[in-house]
Amino acid sequence: MSREHRWRRRLSAVLPALVLTAFIVGPARAAYQASVDSNQTAFQPPCVGFTDSLPSKMLTAAKAAYGRLGFATGAFSGTAFTKAHTLSRTVSDWGYYVHSHGDYYYNPDGKRYSGFREDAGSCSQQVVYSKDIAAKRAGRAANLVVISTCHNGDSNTTMPAAFAIEKIKATGTAWNGPEFYLGYLGTAYDNDEFTFEQRFWDALATNHRVGEAFDIAYLGWFTHSDFRADWWGSYNSYGIPGPGGPPCTRCL
Numbered sequence: 696m697s698r699e700h701r702w703r704r705r706l707s708a709v710l711p712a713l714v715l716t717a718f719i720v721g722p723a724r725a726a727y728q729a730s731v732d733s734n735q736t737a738f739q740p741p742c743v744g745f746t747d748s749l750p751s752k753m754l755t756a757a758k759a760a761y762g763r764l765g766f767a768t769g770a771f772s773g774t775a776f777t778k779a780h781t782l783s784r785t786v787s788d789w790g791y792y793v794h795s796h797g798d799y800y801y802n803p804d805g806k807r808y809s810g811f812r813e814d815a816g817s818c819s820q821q822v823v824y825s826k827d828i829a830a831k832r833a834g835r836a837a838n839l840v841v842i843s844t845c846h847n848g849d850s851n852t853t854m855p856a857a858f859a860i861e862k863i864k865a866t867g868t869a870w871n872g873p874e875f876y877l878g879y880l881g882t883a884y885d886n887d888e889f890t891f892e893q894r895f896w897d898a899l900a901t902n903h904r905v906g907e908a909f910d911i912a913y914l915g916w917f918t919h920s921d922f923r924a925d926w927w928g929s930y931n932s933y934g935i936p937g938p939g940g941p942p943c944t945r946c947l
Contacts, residue, residue, distance in 0.1 A: 727936030729766035729790030797844025848878025875928035906930025
């Protein structure tokens with residue numbers, strides 16, 4: 696089944712509900728859910744020996760950015776950011792952001808998967824594995840996924856597939872559906888991630904395509920010279936919610 700056909704099937708599946716919602720709450724786009732999670736406890740004493748103020752700022756910035764794009768966005772941290780809660784929402788998420796510790800973790804089945812740790816207000820956090828997300832989403836692609844952790848932008852990460860986003864860079868006139876995945880390579884630090892994301896969100900807020908926003912975010916200085924990010928999806932998507940094609944927002 697082609698990627699375009701899969702997105703058309705998803706549109707036909709959600710259209711009746713969206714039409715009904717439009718009469719109830721206003722614009723249909725408000726029906727498209729996004730979740731924003733940020734692990735704050737793991738970056739504070741007594742879990743670590745310092746106070747990191749950036750996770751809370753990253754949560755606020757990401758929630759505002761997804762809201763500007765038109766997602767109905769919920770933001771969660773502390774005891775509200777648990778593995779169970781994340782997986783309960785991912786079923787309906789069209790957009791997702793998380794800031795946390797990320798790596799390749801051994802699952803109880805003995806295999807390693809890409810993942811990230813919940814917050815839950817504790818220093819010993821459960822891992823949300825890519826296989827857990829994939830099982831809940833059942834092949835339904837997301838519009839905009841930003842995994843603000845270590846290693847989830849590596850070439851062998853299994854996280855994009857969990858959100859049914861193929862590791863394809865559709866550039867030029869190519870189109871792989873209204874989807875975009877962003878992650879960081881290797882060890883990434885909060886200050887560099889925050890700098891990158893502020894530039895990325897600001898570019899999206901001024902009607903740049905997601906690929907353009909990624910390029911803009913890479914411009915300039917980072918604290919660590921080895922900071923790296925990568926993406927997959929459609930360069931010409933605008934990151935807005937829904938299964939349609941790329942709108943010409945600059946034509947408005």
